[in-house]
Amino acid sequence: MSRIGKRPVAVPQGVEANLDGRDLKIKGPKGELAMTFMDEVDVKLEDGNITVMPIGQTKRARSMWGMQRTLAENLVTGVTDGFSKELKLNGVGYRAAVQGNNVQLQLGYSHDVIFPIPEGIDVKCPDQTTIIISGIDKQKVGQVAAQIREWRKPEPYKGKGIKYSDEYIFRKEGKKK
Template identity: 70%
Template sequence: MSRIGKRPVPVPTGVTANIDGRVLSVKGPKGTLTLDLADEVTYAVEEGAISVQPANDTRRARAFWGMQRTLVQNLIVGVTEGFTRQLLITGVGYRANVQGKNLKLQLGYSHDVDFAIPEGITIATPDQTTVNISGIDKQQVGQVAAEIRRWRKPEPYKGKGIKYAGEFIFRKEGKKK
């Protein structure tokens, strides 16, 4: 039984939610997001909240229940506050800066890496070793952060590379004589 699925998702003032067929659309101050609804779960928009309930008593419907409620909540948070991921770059000569619609990364390769910033995503570099990725779609923000991190994952000996803020890199000891 889902405990998180039992609570309805509150819809704050200034946000509108509509269900059209099997698509939920949420419009707020930061933009509009849509979600394709699962068949195993029923949705209802009522007096300032969106409730999510399993359509039947199958194991699959119960499994989808909490996940779908969390996806609906991510839509609401995205159109009101937005999401942000922060990447930290560690290494001698490693740096990043935004140039127009591209993020230019210098990561120790023989060439600079140019990462095209997708639509709906804002990337800022407050300093050369910090990259802030923000947007209204949590999945897209996380995917962009993962693609940038993939260029140079942190290594366990010196910790050089691109890591998420707050991520712990397990350090290994080097060779011994």
């Protein structure tokens, strides 16, 4: 039995949830999100709670149970609070700035990296070495953060690169003479 899957997802006040067959639409103060549930789970919307149960006892049905419930919870959290990721730039001359619909990154290349901001994502740079990515879709926020980080992953010797603010970089000792 899935401990996560057993818990119902509470729909708070001010959030409207509609279940049409396998399609769930959630509308809240920050926006609207939708998802389609897998065939292996059964979904019910009653008394302001979304309940997900597996249809059979197959391994796939039990695997999908907790994941589908978590995806439904992410929709509710996204339209009420939203999600955000914070990136830190470490390195001499590494800078970030938001210009219109693009993030301009100076990462030690011979040219500036221009990253276009996707629809539904908000990017802020409170200072030159911090990037805050926020939005209502958890997957999209994480994807944008990963794509920006991909330009210069942190290296283990000096710690230079783009890292998540809560990420620990395991440092290695350099060459000895």
